[in-house]
Amino acid sequence: MLDQAAIDALRATPVAPAHNLIDGNPCGASNGQTMDVISPIDGSVLTTMPRSTAADAERAIDAARRAFDDGRWSDMAPAARKKIMFKWAELIEQNAASLAVLGVRNNGTEISMALKAEPLGAAQTIRYYAEALDKVYGEIAPTDGNILGMIHKAPAGVVGAIIPWNFPLMIGAWKLGPALAAGCTVVVKPPETASLTLIRIAELALEAGLPAGVLNVVTGEGAVVGAAIAESMHVDVLTFTGSGATGRRLMEASARSNMKRVYLELGGKSPNIVFADAPDLRKAAKVSAAGIFRNSGQVCIAGTRLLVERSIQDEFTAELVKAADAMKVGDPLDLGSVAGAVNSARQLEQNLAFVAEARAAGRPVHGGAQLLTETGGFYMAPAIVSDVLPTDRLFREEVFGPVLAITPFDTDEEALALANATEFGLASAVWTSNLSRAHHMIAKLQAGVVHVNTYGGADGTVPLGGVKQSGNGHDKSLHAMDKFFDLKTAWIAL
Template sequence: MQDKIDQLRTLSVSPQALFIGGAWRQPVSSATMDVISPIDGTRLTTIADAGKEDVDLAVKAARHAFEKGSWSKAAPAERKKVLLKIAELIEKNALELAVLGVRDNGTEISMALKAEPGSAAGTFRYYAETIDKVYGEIAPTAENILGLVHREPIGVVAAIVPWNFPMMIGAWKIAPALAAGNSVVLKPAEGASLTLLKLAEICAEAGLPEGVFNVVTGRGAVCGEALGLHMDIDVLAFTGSGSIGRRLLEYSARSNLKRVYLELGGKSPNIVFADVPDMDEAAKVSAYGIFRNAGQVCVAGSRLLVEKSIHQAFAEKLVGVAETMKVGDPLQFSTEIGAVSSEAQLGKDLGYVEQALVEGAFLRTGGKRILGETGGFYMQPTIFDIRPDMTLAREEVFGPILSIIPFESEAEALEIANATDYGLASAVWTSNLSRAHRMIRNIRAGVVHVNTYGGADNTVPLGGVKQSGNGHDKSLHALDKYVDLKTAWIKL
């Protein structure tokens, strides 16, 4: 497989256009943006830099397709067949998609294969299977009344997805929206659009009708704003930063009060008690839970809370794991930590290191840019001991930086864990079943792992509380975002 990857890494990538109404087209302004590969800092290709006019065309195509009914009114079996075909084609082209994505955003190939095309195919297949298995309702009413609850597609869905796992997160939004019968306008991140443009090709090949799925690349300040303010978009689903999420809510209020669902990241606590079942396993999983994909994971366990009696021993084990993890070329299977997505993001990460040192944090390992001779954007896995009042305990870094905070009691661990504006993911390591259930109940987070970190599949929802957002991706619950409930009250 490595030989095939090495062949694919050298393929030229043609300049990319917009996918609107089932056809490729250049933006009205003909403007483009360079795609810089984080592997070596070179230009990979260009993508279209769309403007408001292009967004209008995409939304118009989506609305036309929805009203025409070729998808929205298609039989469930027909929609199911197309989504299953999309999953099949993603799997057929998995290696090519994974390599293209790695060249675009720097995720290590061993992770990308599973998390990008692998996950996306599974998501399309999961929601394909829901189409003919999710029913409306019959209400318990009086004998002479029939009360029905219909689940109807809501219309045009806009999805704005980030650069860290574009196919995986994109599929979390696209697949349930399509399964429900909607049309979709997708805006990928400027730094990771290529695989989602390939997904448009796959959807067309699978038989998705023209206009049902559209991809508009461009700058968030232009395309994202145009989608947020558009009067003909019914739902907007977004994964990204809190500042942009707030802006999208404002756009909704200023336009048509479209529903806005937000996943806004986290500062997830990973809590290790002294009765951890296997300290070596916990150290290894905790390291991978923050350092894979260079820490660019919304659910990353970036705050490690360790009971004081094992603090030093556990920290030493963790440093040992981190210092053996291989940072480098993400297209090599031996690489465990790939590239930071961009030079700008690397600069932010290093800025957090400087700030932590100024605030008095103790640097256990890492903290520097490496492999600069490659031209790419790489950073050592970095571990600090910090206090709960430091910047690293409060702000989402989105880089390979782990903060260790000691605690003395279960109550103190909970206090520290909940002392952020975020509430996306968390973890608890303990042999005490009662304690595990107490922590699950009292940690303010959408996900609580116990004696593991990560790995939840499509059967369970992913969503946050507090300023980590609202609504849920994954599971049957994700369908609720993309349907309207209509009551029929019938006198018999």
């Protein structure tokens, strides 16, 4: 556990200029340009990082291509690859404190969440896939006695991984762990506003013995570096977590180039349905508040739409307000803060605009003000907006901030209709004591994840993925490895 003194000491540590990591070598952008890294804690310039070019991305892709084609990783004995990945996870754990504080200074997540979710979560994920890599088998087909049908699982090749800024290590590990376990090589494009920790764990991978060129990191703008990865003829698989608009552009780039497989975890507008027979309304309110307001609402599966049975709407809203007001918003490196900073000035502006629009439309709003302006950082009080209509933009569009929309319902059928009335389908939740109702909701909710009497917190043994416009493919669990294998059939005459 980190104490406040240790956190403060790490906070005071200067941050060196960041660099790319290509073919095992640290390097700047080929044009010599850099980008300021702004800390959301106080709006100051934390350091700089390369403003890389498409040519820099192609150099990293070429390094990954060579590393894959010569088999330095994919042909390595599984036991040896496993040993390297275990060592990598160990090094991440050993550096967890410095990684967590560096990440918070970069993206604003409260330290209590960041330590567990980011370096410790990443280490756990990498260790999980290291353990799995020699336990994934091919198949033998049930053919007649004169021929043997075999199905091999072959590593897909070069993977492009474009990572979001809310949990770069955790989500990055969800992609790096299975891709490397499958024998692929990787080019990572980290987020503009949260690149520093991904660069550091790539350095730790080299220290653990990962061969040069197997894992490469190129910083810069998505429209330049991300586009170059998506349009490359030498990237075989692209995996991305982020916005739907960017996801569409990546799919278009795949079609224009080599038809690479594209796996997308996109937006969400996840419904959290509370029935009058919920086993504990106070607990449901507390967990629901955490499910939308922790990390300032910057969580893919956040329960952004609360659908509450009308008979308990006032009672439950009051409990929710109490829970939200008890969550201290403040300096994310203060152990007393329950919610930290919004990631950027741009994101804060977008969040506040949603609240202002709801207030202008006459919707009751609790909270939602900008906070701590004197710090220069980006802070916002949790916002609870009541009586939101299905036609409201707040009901339909992802905010990715601490803004909760409450809509009442009267019947199970109405709750389902409201829950599914969205283009998204990432997560959902149901609070009820009725077992039959819970199973009915699980069957009928159009979402990749359904929580019952809880919200969030599932471990890496279960898949995470969406339906509808929340994407395709799955992170986490053994199913995540499917993205990074090619199936190869062998017919052998006997």
